[in-house]
Amino acid sequence: MRKRTKSIPVNTMTDNFGGDISIEKISVINLRALEKASENSFEDAQQSHRHDRHSFFLLESGTVSIEIDFQKYKIMPSSVIYMHPDQVHRMIAFENVTVSSWAINNENLNPEYLKLLEDITPAKPLALDEETFSIISEAVSLGIKFSERKNDKLYHSLLKDSCNALVALVVSQYLEQSKSNDRLSRFEIITKAFREMLERDFITAKKPTEYAQTLNISTSYLNECVKNTTGYSVSHLIQQRVILEAKRLLYYSDKSVKEIAAELGYDDYPYFSRLFTKVTEMTALAFRNKNRD
Structure with missing residues (x-):
């Protein structure tokens, strides 16, 4: 039975800085394991919602079944997907998953990247070649290290710039799949x-x-x-x-x-x-x- 709600739930993602940027890597066996490891119930994990920021997910291992705006996708390893804040989605199932994610709001997102993201919305899961996947994965790991250096004087700038670099890497891959403006x-x-x-x-x-x-x-x-x-x-x-x-x-x-x-x-x-x-x-x-x- 679906939870009753007056409006579409908005999920505020885990914050690394003041509620506007997040970056993390998680490994979970399945939805039941997620339920045991967090305060969220199994039903909550499957509840449809929006994110409050532009969100990106890099699937490193395992498989994920997800529904985005009434379209179901099965995502395989070495894939990335972008979701716009307007898009409603829910997790259907996943097994033995390791996924890196990062999210950023409009205020911190490079305006050029924001414009490009609007052009490719809605985006579908995108398979990456081995070299590109490796570069993005390494960039995520570096971003996570930056996120842990909270005492640095330029902490927010480090986090913002590393997240924007990740966005640029993903946007460039989507653009390669479509015609250029010229x-x-x-x-x-x-x-x-x-x-x-x-x-x-x-x-x-x-x-x-x-x-x-x-x-x-x-x-x-x-x-x-x-x-x-x-x-x-x-x-x-x-x-x-x-x-x-x-x-x-x-x-x-x-x-x-x-x-x-x-x-x-x-x-x-x-x-x-x-x-x-x-x-x-x-x-x-x-x-x-x-x-x-």
Whole structure:
């Protein structure tokens, strides 16, 4: 039975400095062992939540099954995954795991890296070659050593810089898997700009014309670019982003459908209900009940 909660739980990760940076390495046999070794219950370990920072996980050994925004992944050793603070996730299972993790908030994250991370969200697990894995693993070990030197005059700077270096190493790997900006077509550049705006403004901007006006292009041209690049219309992508957030709130909180509609920018509750049914082919309450069985 899922715990009842008014909002999606936010997990404040173990802090190394003033509540904004964390870096650690843990080894756990399974979820039951985690329960015995900590104050968290077995149910808590599987409870869906968000992190309060940008978080990164380097799997060194074992296997991990995790669900991120309704997508299930099985992560194998020598892999890394990045999770944005908006993403809701839960641990399904793991065995004989050694994992390094680091997390950093917006204020301490290099602005250039923050922009790049927004571009690759949502990120999927990324397999690393042996050399890259070794470099990142060594950088984590060094960062952990820095985190233990709390009496150093520049302790926070050491921790901040080492964490940002780790972020840069991971971001560079994700970028290698995608096209660089200088190889993007005009259609792809516009679609990329639209997606960035959508992630930022989907609660307040629901019409394609609003995005087209901000980009200083016609609505028809924006649709042409997006359809050519993604296969979907601008309206479709707007609706999908809104409905993803609605699913998160329905699945992980006990807010009423009317409260969720208002939170997502819909004063017209019946319209929101019809939209949810149209996109998901079930009512909002049916979705909640189905996923809580």
